[in-house]
Amino acid sequence: WVGVVTRQYLFGGAAHRATIPMEGATKLDAAIVRWLNDGVGAVPWFDKIVEVIVSDYFIPVALSFLLLGLWFGGKTSASRELHQRAILAALLGVAFGNLVVQIIGTFAYRDRPYITESLELLFYQPTDSSFPANPVVVGTAIAAGLWRANHYLGAVAYLLAGLWGVSRVYAGVAFPTDIIAGAVIGQGTVMGAAWLLHKIEPLPTMIIQFARRL
Numbered sequence: 001w002v003g004v005v006t007r008q009y010l011f012g013g014a015a016h017r018a019t020i021p022m023e024g025a026t027k028l029d030a031a032i033v034r035w036l037n038d039g040v041g042a043v044p045w046f047d048k049i050v051e052v053i054v055s056d057y058f059i060p061v062a063l064s065f066l067l068l069g070l071w072f073g074g075k076t077s078a079s080r081e082l083h084q085r086a087i088l089a090a091l092l093g094v095a096f097g098n099l100v101v102q103i104i105g106t107f108a109y110r111d112r113p114y115i116t117e118s119l120e121l122l123f124y125q126p127t128d129s130s131f132p133a134n135p136v137v138v139g140t141a142i143a144a145g146l147w148r149a150n151h152y153l154g155a156v157a158y159l160l161a162g163l164w165g166v167s168r169v170y171a172g173v174a175f176p177t178d179i180i181a182g183a184v185i186g187q188g189t190v191m192g193a194a195w196l197l198h199k200i201e202p203l204p205t206m207i208i209q210f211a212r213r214l
Contacts, residue, residue, distance in 0.1 A: 029175035033113045036170045040120040047122055054123050054167040059135070059160050063142045066153050070146060083149045084208045089197055090145020093190030097137040100185050105129045112173055119172035126173055132181035133174045136165040140186025148194065161186075 040047060052058050071087050074080035110131035114121055128134075139161030147154025165179035197204045 026175065026177075029177050030113070030117055032176050033119070033169055033172065034117060037113075037117075037119045037172050040122060040170070040172075050167050050170055051122050053163050054171045054173075056135075059139060059164045062160055063139060063157055066146060066157055067142065070150055070153055073150075081208065084211070085197065085204060086145050086149035088204055088207065089148060089190055089194040090142045092193035092197065093141035093145055093186065094138050096189035096193055097141050097186050098134065100189065101132060101134045101137055104132060110175075110178070113169075113175055114172045117172070121173070122171035123168070123173050130174055131178045132185055133165060133168060133178040134182065135168065136161060136179050136182030137186040137189075139164050140183045141190050142186075144187050144190035145193075148190075 067087055067090065070083045072080075074083050105128065108131065109129045112126060112130045113119060114125060139157070143154055143157035143161050145154075146157045161183070165174070165182065168174035169176055169179060
């Protein structure tokens, strides 16, 4: 494996291969994945915990409960509005983050670690591009949104997003740079979302008022 991000595309009826060189990064990535994955099977109960964390259910459900708690929390009308604006920024950040991932996936493709390395999997085999890590985009975007209104809940969400990312490396389905890129995208899209929400007032206020009536 030459350590490049690649994706085939058609141009003028002929197949070409676009490449983004990442040789140095992917060599380090592979070494870290192998080092972490070597521990799989050594402590079975720990692997069971990782299987729960890395799943498509545990972290998303936990983050959803944090969002719900923040939406309905707040002792005053002003604090509730602050919380709900933060949630709007988080959800819009998730949407923007997924869009960024789709755009990157259109031009670049990176094989999963289990394809390029001999690993013990603790997760099913995803078939989409490894780069960037979409779950970490989602987790970080939610955490960044929560942090804007409540540092405690935000810190908990950042911890959950971090655990989700590290568990995916340990489980053999993501490289460390996939996780880092996902975190950067998630953080950045929430910053952009917050700026946009400020610019399009009073639409966010109208959305919040509508949601309160449901």
